Amino acid sequence: MSKFNVRKTLFGSGIIAGKETKAAGKYSNFELLRRVTLTNLLFESNYYQSADEIMTQMESLAHKVSGSQLVELALECRFEQKLRHTPLWLLILANEIHGAPVKDALAKVANRPDMTMDVLQMLKVRNGSFKMSKSIKKGLAKAFNNYDAYQIAKYKKNNLEVSLVDVVNLVHPKPTEANEQALKDLVRNELQPANTWEVALSAGADKKETFERMIAEKSLGSLAILRNLRNMIEAEIPRMTIKDAISQVNSPWLTPLNFLAAQRNAPEFTADIDEAMKRTFAQEKIKGTTILVIDVSGSMGALTSQNSKFSRMDLAFAMAATGSYIFEDMILVFTAGSDQRRKGEHMVWTNSSGLGIFQDASSIVAKLGGGGIFTYQLCEWLKEKCYSQVADRLVVISDSQDIDAYYGDAKTPDTTPYNTSYIIDISSHTHGIKTNNWTAEINGWSDKVFHYIKELEKPRANPFTLN
Incomplete structure (x- = not known):
């Protein structure tokens, strides 16, 4: 689970949005590293930092934390934030810098065959060759225990300079009952292609017939369904068949952004996509009344990374949609304001959900108005309008560009009316506003932050320890 920022001796430079400011939160090295990793896509630049700066920052901080912390963070990146490249990079750094044993963690993190190829590519870019430590070699070999024949056939090639057979020849995995024949066929170049839509279409199959067949067989993966809705529409697949495909979407690896991308590509199926999203994320409800605040300030309009099609606001809205499925009773509030007048504007939204x-x-x-977020003023407005009196918790999703705090002339936001309060920072620059008066200050943008809130609020002897 995500860890929240415990009060302790903190340090770090004070830079927010590329500017030095006393308002910047001061973090331990591990907290700084978590901010950099959990809100970035590795190898992609964002609004404030280039990809090279992000990677340099990660490596610099990796020297200042322990190897076990890097391993722990890698597991969190993969299984809580559902990142692909960052956890692999963290494990490489943990092993190289600290000599940390990463065999078991790498075998767990690399739960898709193509991720073993990613590791080789990273090593080659970093060191000029595929030379690896025993720990990484054993970890890659052990990772093959995760893969069955279908996965090996599906990922035997990718768009990198290495292939899965290169990995097998380098690390010599011990075959399992589920993949022994597939590995033999892979090495002999006799492995038959997997039953995927890409393989069928590249072999010349009719697009309409292929999609209809795989939807009927229920052999099209959840992500493939969401990504191919526009292709299905253009292939003139019957509307009810497409609706049937969407009803098959069910995977723990999907993120809110997968559904947003699908909705943008096929807006005529918004209701069906929304229902699939609800089915994916609403298995458990968070009880009580929650005020969920979404920052719609100007900086939230920045793209999350250089190659992304999504802005920070898209991330926040996707999390708001997810929250509408998870929170038992939700009061949705949007906030921004005028930077020039240093005046926040806020409103409760009841027109739509999901x-x-x-x-x-x-x-x-x-x-x-699209100005900055004014967190202190927001909390005062919630009290003035009596929303704080009926709510059990306050959750704010922002990019930490707090105008109140930035100018240093505002009081600390009053979160005392709530049983618990959280600020979820979806920005990827190193520092954010840190006031230490929230129950938890969380970094990241996956649905797992809401599950963390549920876990955190379970009764336990020590609120700073997760069992």
Whole structure:
């Protein structure tokens, strides 16, 4: 689970959005590293930092924390934030810098065959060759215990300079009952292609027939369904068949952004995609009344990374949609304001929920001015309007560009009316506003942050320890 920031001796430079400011939170080295890793896509630049700067930052901080912390963070990146490249990179750094044993962690993290190829590519870029430590070699070999014949056939090649047979020849995995024949056929170059839509279409199969066949067989993966809705529409797949495909979507590896991308590509199926999203994320409810605040300030409009199609606001709205499925009773609030007047503007939103929120995004921003977030003023407004009196918890999703705190002339946000309070920072620059008066200050943008809130609120002897 994500760890929240415990009060302790903290240190770090004070830079927010590329500017030095006394308002910047001061973090331990491990907290700084978590901010950098949990809100970035490795190898991609973002609004404030280039990809090279991010990687340099990660490596610099990796020297200042322990190897076990890097391993722990790698597991969190993969299984809580669902990142692919970052956890592999952290394990390489943990092993190289600290000599940390990473065999078991690497075998667990690399739960797709193509991730073993990613490791080889990273090693080659870093060291100029595929030379690896015994710990990494054993970890890659052990990872093959995760893969069955279908996965090996599906990922035997990718767009890198290495292939799965290269990995097998380098690390010599011990075959399992599920993959022994597939590994033999792979090495002999006799492995038959997997039953995927890419393979079928590249072999010349008719697109319409291929999709209809795989939907009927229920052999099209959840992510493939979401990514191919536009292709299905263009292939003139019957509407009810497409709706049937969407009803098959069910995977723990999906993120809110997968559903947002699908909705953008096939808006005519918004209701069906919304239902699939609800089915994916709403297995457990968080009881009580929650005030969920979404920052719609100007900086939230920045793209999350150089190659991304999504802005920070998209991430926040996707999390708001997810929250509408998870929170038993949710009061949705949007906030922004005027930087020039240093005045926050806030409003409760009842017009839409789920993916429907995205359709109202432009009108929401227009009504609130698009300036920065004013967290202190927000908390005072919630008290003035009596919303704080009926809520059990306050959750704020922002990028930490707090104008109140930035100018240093505001009081600390009052979170005392709530049983618990959380600020979820989806920005990827190194520092954010840190006031230490929240129950938890969380970094990241997956649905797992809400599960963390549920876990954190379970009764336990020590609130700073997760069992």
